[in-house]
Amino acid sequence: MLKEYIDIGYTPDETDFVCEYHLEPASGISFEEACNHMAGECSIGGWSDISRLSPKLAEKLKPHVFYINKKKHIVRVSYPQDLFEFCSVSQIISTVAGNIFNSKMMTRLKLHDMTFPADPVSELWGPKYGIGGIRELAGVYDRPLVISTVKPKIGLDPATHANVAYQSFVGGCDLVKDDENLTDQKFNRFEKRVELTFKARDDAEEKTGERKMYMCNITAPTCEEMIRRANFISNIGGHYVMIDTIPTGWSSLQTLRDVTEELGLAIHAHSMSHAAFTRVGEHGISLYLITKLARLVGLDQLHIGNIADKVHENKKELMALHDCCVMDKVKSNEKMHILSQNWDGIRPTFPVVSSGSEPALIPELMKIFGKDVIIEFGSAIHTHPIGTVSDARACRQAIDAVLAGTSLEEYGKSHAELQAALNNGM
Incomplete structure (x- = not known):
């Protein structure tokens, strides 16, 4: 036996x-x-x-x-x-x-x-949009996309939330999202937040001439309510929904993927809570496998971590997670405990680097990941000495500097927002 x-x-x-x-x-x-x-x-x-x-x-x-x-x-x-x-x-x-x-x-x-x-x-579905489809939605083809998370994450009323989103959009962010624990609380009701923030998006598009996307968190007590919220966003002219992956669960995520196929919505996935069973090296389930499952289920965008000190992942792991999201064929890597995988044409998931991003990190992030990455800025984008609009501009300026082959310090000499961010240690 x-x-x-x-x-x-x-x-x-x-x-x-x-x-x-x-x-x-x-x-x-x-x-x-x-x-x-x-x-x-x-x-x-x-x-x-x-x-x-x-x-x-x-x-x-x-x-x-x-x-x-x-x-x-x-x-x-x-x-x-x-x-x-x-x-x-x-x-x-x-x-x-x-x-x-x-x-x-x-x-x-x-x-x-x-x-x-x-x-x-x-x-299995795989992402509806993939990297190419997301770029087409956003109208951005030749650089990383920039996300801002509205901060503080909890406590703002819908009007203030929408105003912070507007400032982020006007400053240069392509995408603005809720944070993981903002859903439908008494101080910030879901429907009102959606209405006001989409109005802010429209105003920002008119002012900047750029496409802007708002990703509202539709995480809900039941699949029925999650679907209702997705329909509400679709009817108001949205292109995205955001979901908390681990608390929501795989079956609910697959249900959401089915629904968004009909509604034409992209799914932005927050991977919070994964470390409860991925962080220990010798026990649980790996973050790599969670990332693989997210792509199979069909999540269009997924947080994979960052190179900042705030998160647990290291650079090699982040590169492996990035490859898991974007490559069509992955080779085995015995040292990293990665098995080979042929995705057979399943569209890529757009990787999002988050938690601790700031303008000063952009050159290294782009060196590691290239252009096919979404860089998310949370608190850093809202603590600029001149305000949210200025730090959003600083983020875009940092990307422009890298694309131009210029150091941030040199580029900052002619771009006040970037210079202020660098001086502030951001």
């Missing part, structure tokens, strides 16, 4: 789902025993030996533990595709990263990555 699922040297079929885990057995449990239990619990096994499956079906459905590295605590398992409901991300994750996390046979377990074969990839 110990070797029931262990099949070292097995070559996964091209239709198999392949997972890589970090696994640390509990005291008194051998590595092989823990591997065998994990594979069984994620498929046809369990705590008890139940022999009700026909030998033929059991052989067809059983997983294969085909790679074990005890020293590095790495295990790779190949799962037959018949174990999964292709179009259900919730079921897929419940299978390979579900009840097994409750097992006392291991002290730590982390699902690093998962390769999706061609059949399930073809049944």
